[in-house]
Amino acid sequence: MDWDAIWLTLRLASATTCILFCIGLPLAYWLANTRWSGRVVIEALVTLPIVLPPTVLGFYLLVLMGPHSAVGSMLRSVMGVRLPFTFIGILIGSVLFNLPFAVRPFVAAFNSLDRRLIEASWCLGVSRLETFRRITLPLCWPGIFAGLILTFAHTVGEFGVVLMLGGNIPGRTRTLAISIYDNVQALDYAAAGQTSALLFGFSVVVLCVTQWLSRPESLR
């Protein structure tokens, strides 16, 4: 078993999930509540990774981060960071690629909340932020949690973006999915089988948990 790959994958998935919780929640709340007509464009951009081939997203990010682009060269000269083939690089790719898997369940959860509960809280003199903490979060929690689990699981299995951006550097960018590919390339079917079984079991558990979360009682 490739423990380096397991550890790296867990780090990548956890970091992606945390970042998407922090930026996805406000973005989803805004999408669910705004009446601005440009909303559809933002929605389309957020959804794009679902239909876009991962390699395409990976390719563009690679070019953008690379030393020949304005962004890449600026990052390198000003901050001294190089993104391609690093953990930060694949993390950025992973966050962008997983945006829809977090934001869409969040938006669905916010939309399913009865708006009058929020208005009732405002009319009781409770501020918008407090209302979000005391009404929106507790009532939307199952949907938010489902989005986070989906994001985590999806990152664990991500292949295309990581390969394009990170290559295959053990301990740095070689995740479990890439390790399977690598094993097969090296005709090590036993190792590939072990890792595959691990990911298979993990996926089944994730699906069971999300199903359990979306049962009617947990939504009250």
Added chain:
Amino acid sequence: MRDELVAQFDKRYLSGAEVVIDFHQSCTETPVTALFGPSGCGKTTLLRCLAGLIHPDRGQIRFRDQTWYSHELNIALTPQQRDIGFLFQDYALFPHLSVADNIGFGLRDRTVRPAQVAEMLRLFDLGGLEHRHPKEISGGQQQRVALARALARRPQLLLLDEPLSALDALLREQMRGELRRMLAELGMPVILVTHDRVEAIALADQVAVMDAGRIEQIGSVHDVFTRPKNAALARLVGVETVVRGEILESHDGLVIVAVGTARLLAVAPLQPSPFVHVCIKGEDVALQKGDVGSSSVRNHLTAIVRAITPEGPLVRVNLDCGFELTSLITRPACEELQLKTGDRITAMLKAPAIHLIPRTHHS
């Protein structure tokens, strides 16, 4: 400081609908105002503008010495800044919180919160339910919790959106009396929205009839429902019979009106006009079979029963007495008369019960 609520504003919707409001309410003399009208007439818009949940496009809203909204001064207070109580149509109780936590939700001072919640539980007869969740209590109890929650902060103004419509018919009747009693005890200005005539009559001191985005008539419950300003309003407030008539003669404040082939004695309208709309409420038309004998009722009309429709405790009887007249009588009265379609009967109608609205010749 003027002790009143003033709302003068307009709000236009993308659909083209426009709500134009000019509304004053004294906070002391007429504490409970009902905004009455069909759905889509703008009454909910007015209520939500008062709450600050939506803002008008132009105009101003003032409450006592505070400006809540002013287009000119660029003021638009949020609901949090207005110190109001709002009762939502289906109560909008927080499903994840207990009855006690719902009631105490808006109370900021943690030290006095338990005492205040206990006080509200007692006032609204909710003792023993404090740990239940909203799903686990009855509709009537939910309404009391919602009202207790809205009043726990002792707001300056109470807004009720269709307060009884979420209850079933039987409970609605019980709660009507109870709510009236509670509102009277509060002594705080209340504005409620309803499309139910009975609800407006039972709960309000003053009624504002709204239609197509405008307040068409505002006055006491009695005035609005028995003395509507025009024929359209008469139909809107549920006057069963609105027909055209012509005044034939007039003396001593009384007039003889020709309606169809019938002649009616009525009290003269305030503005003299030969052409009138004749408004007759169904409950003012009494029915009798056979010989009438002597009676103080001046109008005795021979009528033929055209249709009999039961409506809850009442029966609606459509009559032809030279014009189409509708009578509302109780079910036992209907059984006693043994009414059948086609029967010949006498309809009796007191002169003061006939409301005449002047009209132009062609209207």
